[in-house]
Amino acid sequence: MLDIQLLRNDLDGVAKRLASRGYVLGTTEFTALEAERKKMQTRTQDLQAKRNASSKQIGIAKSKGEDVAAILAEVASLGDELKADEEKLALIQTQMQDLLLNLPNLPHESVPVGKSEENNVEVRRVGEPKKFDFAVKDHVDVGTPLGLDFDTGAKLAGARFTLMRGQIAKLHRALAQFMLDTQTEEHGYTECYTPYLVNAETLTGTGQLPKFEEDLFSLQHNDSKLYLIPTSEVTLTNTVRDAIVPLESLPIKLTAHTPCFRSEAGSYGKDTRGMIRQHQFDKVEMVQIVHPENSYAALEEMVGHAETILQKLGLPYRVMALCTGDMGFGAAKTYDLEVWLPAQNTYREISSVSNCEAFQARRMQARFRNEAGKPELLHTLNGSGLAVGRTLVAVLENYQNADGSVTIPEVLHPYMGGLEQLKAN
RNA sequence: GGAGAGGUGGCAGAGUGGUUGAAUGUACCUGACUCGAAAUCAGGCAUACACGCAAGUGUAUCGAGGGUUCGAAUCCCUCCCUCUCCGCCA
Numbered sequence: 230m231l232d233i234q235l236l237r238n239d240l241d242g243v244a245k246r247l248a249s250r251g252y253v254l255g256t257t258e259f260t261a262l263e264a265e266r267k268k269m270q271t272r273t274q275d276l277q278a279k280r281n282a283s284s285k286q287i288g289i290a291k292s293k294g295e296d297v298a299a300i301l302a303e304v305a306s307l308g309d310e311l312k313a314d315e316e317k318l319a320l321i322q323t324q325m326q327d328l329l330l331n332l333p334n335l336p337h338e339s340v341p342v343g344k345s346e347e348n349n350v351e352v353r354r355v356g357e358p359k360k361f362d363f364a365v366k367d368h369v370d371v372g373t374p375l376g377l378d379f380d381t382g383a384k385l386a387g388a389r390f391t392l393m394r395g396q397i398a399k400l401h402r403a404l405a406q407f408m409l410d411t412q413t414e415e416h417g418y419t420e421c422y423t424p425y426l427v428n429a430e431t432l433t434g435t436g437q438l439p440k441f442e443e444d445l446f447s448l449q450h451n452d453s454k455l456y457l458i459p460t461s462e463v464t465l466t467n468t469v470r471d472a473i474v475p476l477e478s479l480p481i482k483l484t485a486h487t488p489c490f491r492s493e494a495g496s497y498g499k500d501t502r503g504m505i506r507q508h509q510f511d512k513v514e515m516v517q518i519v520h521p522e523n524s525y526a527a528l529e530e531m532v533g534h535a536e537t538i539l540q541k542l543g544l545p546y547r548v549m550a551l552c553t554g555d556m557g558f559g560a561a562k563t564y565d566l567e568v569w570l571p572a573q574n575t576y577r578e579i580s581s582v583s584n585c586e587a588f589q590a591r592r593m594q595a596r597f598r599n600e601a602g603k604p605e606l607l608h609t610l611n612g613s614g615l616a617v618g619r620t621l622v623a624v625l626e627n628y629q630n631a632d633g634s635v636t637i638p639e640v641l642h643p644y645m646g647g648l649e650q651l652k653a654n
Numbered sequence: 655g656g657a658g659a660g661g662u663g664g665c666a667g668a669g670u671g672g673u674u675g676a677a678u679g680u681a682c683c684u685g686a687c688u689c690g691a692a693a694u695c696a697g698g699c700a701u702a703c704a705c706g707c708a709a710g711u712g713u714a715u716c717g718a719g720g721g722u723u724c725g726a727a728u729c730c731c732u733c734c735c736u737c738u739c740c741g742c743c744a
Contacts, residue, residue: 267704270705271712274703274704274705275712275713277712277713278711278712278713281712281725284723284724284725285672285725286673287724287725288671288672288673289672291672292672292673302724303724307724594702602683602699
């Protein structure tokens with residue numbers, strides 16, 4: 230959520246910055262609503278002040294045993310008008326809140342301006358794509374003989390679900406364990422186990438609701454509606470919702486390995502083959518909750534934390550700075566990590582690391598007590614470290630051998646009980 | 655699922671429908687005393703929002719939302735959460 234003060238003071242500036250990410254701000258609508266709000270709020274508060282003053286006098290008069298009929302009559306006439314004004318004001322404030330909740334974050338000044346994916350800027354490239362002296366297969370063809378089973382996944386749940394068996398299932402688990410251990414032991418994140426189902430408030434805090442409800446899976450339980458988390462960014466970040474944390478506790482660094490559930494509405498026909506785009510996938514998430522002064526340093530640091538995983542796995546990748554038009558709703562700045570997939574002969578997103586500045590913190594009312602002892606909004610960051618399913622895809626494709634076997638990256642050996650190669654039985 | 659007890663400021667803990675944004679204690683900050691500290695004394699000490707150049711003034715908030723009333727922390731209704739006992743359960 231943007232600071233409403235900023236909209237009041239510099240509406241055109243805000244509109245301009247939002248336009249850079251392809252969002253058209255209804256400035257006329259805002260101006261009209263804001264004028265109405267101001268009028269109604271002032272009027273309502275005046276009436277309330279009058280009522281309060283009279284009521285106080287009634288109290289005083291009664292305690293002295295005086296007659297209160299005159300004041301009573303006077304204040305009675307306020308009643309209907311006040312009630313009508315309060316209702317109207319509440320309606321306006323709801324409208325204003327809706328408007329604010331649906332505005333995306335402002336891009337940081339360092340973000341390249343652009344319309345789409347094509348305008349993203351490559352920051353660096355790490356690792357050399359391996360040369361194969363045989364025709365490379367994609368992860369579906371490599372993985373199927375080894376235990377990757379799309380047919381059974383589809384039978385059990387439908388399209389975009391996968392079943393893994395045996396060695397592949399174990400490799401998938403090994404990857405998650407390895408990532409979690411690296412983030413906790415080497416990078417100082419606290420491991421968390423979080424709910425997979427959350428309420429609407431939580432999702433509003435991180436920005437998935439109200440605007441992106443269609444991207445979520447939900448279920449009705451008695452009178453309450455719960456949603457499956459699309460990422461543990463949601464649960465980890467919301468740990469500080471409605472909280473004022475002490476300065477000394479910063480930065481808060483959290484990580485979790487959870488499944489993520491996404492409806493993938495609007496991506497029909499995209500990445501239908503294989504397990505690139507699934508309704509359910511595992512991810513090790515990193516979240517940092519920091520002092521506003523440190524959030525951009527933390528962003529760079531977190532990109533490094535995600536890169537570490539790719540480097541240890543020996544997977545070639547590149548770092549992309551997303552342009553204004555390609556960034557997510559809540560992000561002020563985002564880096565994507567893209568891993569090399571030989572079968573697609575291209576780099577594909579495997580991690581996304583974003584600084585949301587105070588955008589989520591303002592929605593969540595997540596604050597810290599600053600040096601002066603006053604509550605101030607935190608900055609929140611999140612990033613994948615990494616998406617486990619896509620990492621599995623990358624390992625299968627990059628480490629495939631001519632005979633159909635797959636070499637297991639060395640760092641995973643301890644997690645695989647010493648196994649060094651996946652082979653079909 | 656059944657029965658009961660609760661939810662008030664950083665913490666503890668009062669609060670007969672009326673000068674209660676809230677006693678008191680404690681923590682914290684400032685000042686006085688002191689060479690300094692402790693003790694003591696005095697003052698300060700919630701959040702959000704609105705109006706205002708400012709000083710300031712006003713509004714809202716006692717788990718959440720409704721209601722009754724001129725006036726609600728206090729009365730009524732609904733919901734949420736916590737705790738205790740019983741039942742069921744991985």
